[in-house]
Amino acid sequence: MAAPRPLRRCLLAALSALLAGSALAGPAQAAGSGTTSASAAAVTTFSDTFDGPAGAAVDSSKWQLETGDNVNNHERQYYTSGTKNAALDGQGHLVITARRENPANYQCWYGTCQYTSARLNTSGKFAAQYGHVEARMKIPRGQGMWPAFWMLGTDLGQVGWPNSGEIDVMENVGFEPSTVHGTIHGPGYSGSAGIGAPYSLPNGQAFADAFHTFAVDWAPDSISWSVDGTVYQRRTPADLGGKTWVFNKPFFLILNLAVGGYWPGDPDASTSFPQQLVVDSVSVTTSNTSTGAAIRGLAGKCVDVAGANSANGTPVQLYDCNGTAAQQWTVGSDGTLRALGKCLDVTDNGTADGSTVQLWDCTGGPNQKWVVTDAHDIVNPQANKCLDVTGNNSANGTRLQIWTCTGGANQKWTVG
Structure with missing residues (x-):
């Protein structure tokens, strides 16, 4: 895991009201024929395969773009609206692009912003409580890059972070090209005290070289993480040392590409821009017998x-x-x-x-x-x-x- 990382404070307005220019919370820093599988009984409750013409905006019935910077993690980017940093590529992908530029003279916590990028969420449009939550993506590469696919509790605006809970399905920091992290955060186990584990590709392969599928299987009192179908960790209330499990309730989805911050560190001379998080699909499936059947x-x-x-x-x-x-x-x-x-x-x-x-x-x-x-x-x-x-x-x-x-x-x- 990375070196110890500071706790995060979340400004609720960023996700409850999504006001333009609001300061944003970032993902907390942490480490055969004639047969059907049981999953064939699953119901897809959310799906986006990002079909549409090149340059088109993401489906606004499913996603909204957040705007602003993020002092809490000391990230360097400004998240923009429109299609400059988040657009379809015409080949069935959403492309989130981080650029070393600031033509609109955006102001960040540290002064004039040096980078722009995008962050999307489903708050107010879709929330899940349990199921198989999955994204197939190809992540960027380079020092200072910080892509993430994650979730926050829908009660964020009422109880604040970390009481809302956070499920990080996938995070990567650019100095670890072969490794991703899955983590939970809640009251008493947030920020650097988040509970999680890393997963590394064999033989030094880099996640940026190909698409990979990142998922959690989420049930009452249980969350399991997988990469390309390989389960690498499972967490239950027994892992919390008596602290409160806050994951038996609805959560919404978030996709973002941050630049810099406490955990990944800032870009340096080795980092090339633009960098892209390419998202092939996002889906949430649940059982059609969710109430149980004999x-x-x-x-x-x-x-x-x-x-x-x-x-x-x-x-x-x-x-x-x-x-x-x-x-x-x-x-x-x-x-x-x-x-x-x-x-x-x-x-x-x-x-x-x-x-x-x-x-x-x-x-x-x-x-x-x-x-x-x-x-x-x-x-x-x-x-x-x-x-x-x-x-x-x-x-x-x-x-x-x-x-x-x-x-x-x-x-x-x-x-x-």
Whole structure:
């Protein structure tokens, strides 16, 4: 991680009223055929693929441009309106451009601004609470560059930062061309005390050389970060040392390219301009069974968490359908099946016939991925085996397991 970085103070007017010329908060500084995956049941609640003619403005029904500078992080850019620093390229991309220029004589906290760039958000237009939040982007390169894709709580104007919470899906600082960071910030763990982790490409590859997909999978009391589908960290309230988890509420999206600041440092003679953050797509998907649905199988009985106990390792069993939370399963956009805030998990990452299933914290592991086939099988792809009622026994409390797919009635399931 980078050296210790100072706490950030957020001026609420920048995001609640978005007044032209307001001082802005920055992202806090921190470190097969015939089958469908569980994610096929996902509903896209927000999507922008940035289609349109070259030079056109971003879709104003989805995004708004913030304007002003940012003294809090000691950033050097002035965020502008219009299309000079944020425009479509005619090839399905949004291009956010940082320029070493100031033709409008913008004034920044340090005097006449030396750079211009752009920052967009969905405040008042779109907010998400849980789901798969993703952006496919190619980031800029060079000392002093600071691109970010992040989120802030919609209650920012009421409770202030960091009580609003902040989820940094991706941040990069130019002196780390192979590394990005994912972080959460909240009361008592903000700024340099934010909780997160880095992810680095192998063999010295630079993120600026190609498009990459940056995402979080966000559920009650759980956030997991991934790059190109590889999960590299997961955070829950247990990581906060007793501090308050402020992420079970709506958040809005932000895209920006900052220049300079406490964390990245300022551009130097090695930094070439203009630099561009090229955004191919942004999407948020959530389950279309977000309130939970029963999974029915043998003898019309349901997949059930024993004793409605949410502790890790609780057996998952067959039981009379009763409509309780222990039988309400959400089809996650990441291929998981979730109940009581946790995931259906093959015990000990097993792949052998007879490996039991249980409830466990969602980790993003292959033992928590499931595919629902048109034939009503629920398959764990890692093991290439089906969710199975042990011994074809329809008695209440019969443990569920994985087993070689046979087409038997004890392996047939209906979701919903």
